[in-house]
Amino acid sequence: GAGVSQTPSNKVTEKGKYVELRCDPISGHTALYWYRQSLGQGPEFLIYFQGTGAADDSGLPNDRFFAVRPEGSVSTLKIQRTERGDSAVYLCASRSGTSFTGELFFGEGSRLTVL
């Protein structure tokens, strides 16, 4: 597709369950970011990939959160033992090249609701 694709668009789960959120970036974009946006707040940085490696994972809130990008394209954000506080919209963005001057292209997000 032409843009960043995120699936599922909506996910409702129960407290304690495991969740995977997928991001398919724009073809050829080597940089990929995950953000979390709670209601009424700005996007909160979680993790940044350059290629296959996590270049900066300082925003992951705890060890229940993990993200992978094994082939340098699609990325999966994994949340173990979900808690109600994890409810938010999870945003993925990609950028071409290694220069940080380029803009980010965002997907429409995956809305996670933990009951």
Next chain:
Amino acid sequence: AQSVAQPEDQVNVAEGNPLTVKCTYSVSGNPYLFWYVQYPNRGLQFLLKYITGDNLVKGSYGFEAEFNKSQTSFHLKKPSALVSDSALYFCAVRDRSASKIIFGSGTRLSIRP
């Protein structure tokens, strides 16, 4: 540590009037600065950026922003507001020594006819 502040949760402007959405930042070095817009049920979209050079940068939909190093500000402006400009606006900053891009809390812009 880098941070960005948007002091106004909401800005209300009459159509045809000029608008300003404020943003201030804090970084340890020279910043990269960005503005993004979020329409209802849509992903964030890039509006404009300051990297280096001219302090006044122009972007999409007639928006512009002025980088002011002494005031550490990057306010978003438009000479004549449209009802269709109503949306949520986010300022973002990256310290050149860091890899992550930090977003402000957002300002809801409401343009009344």
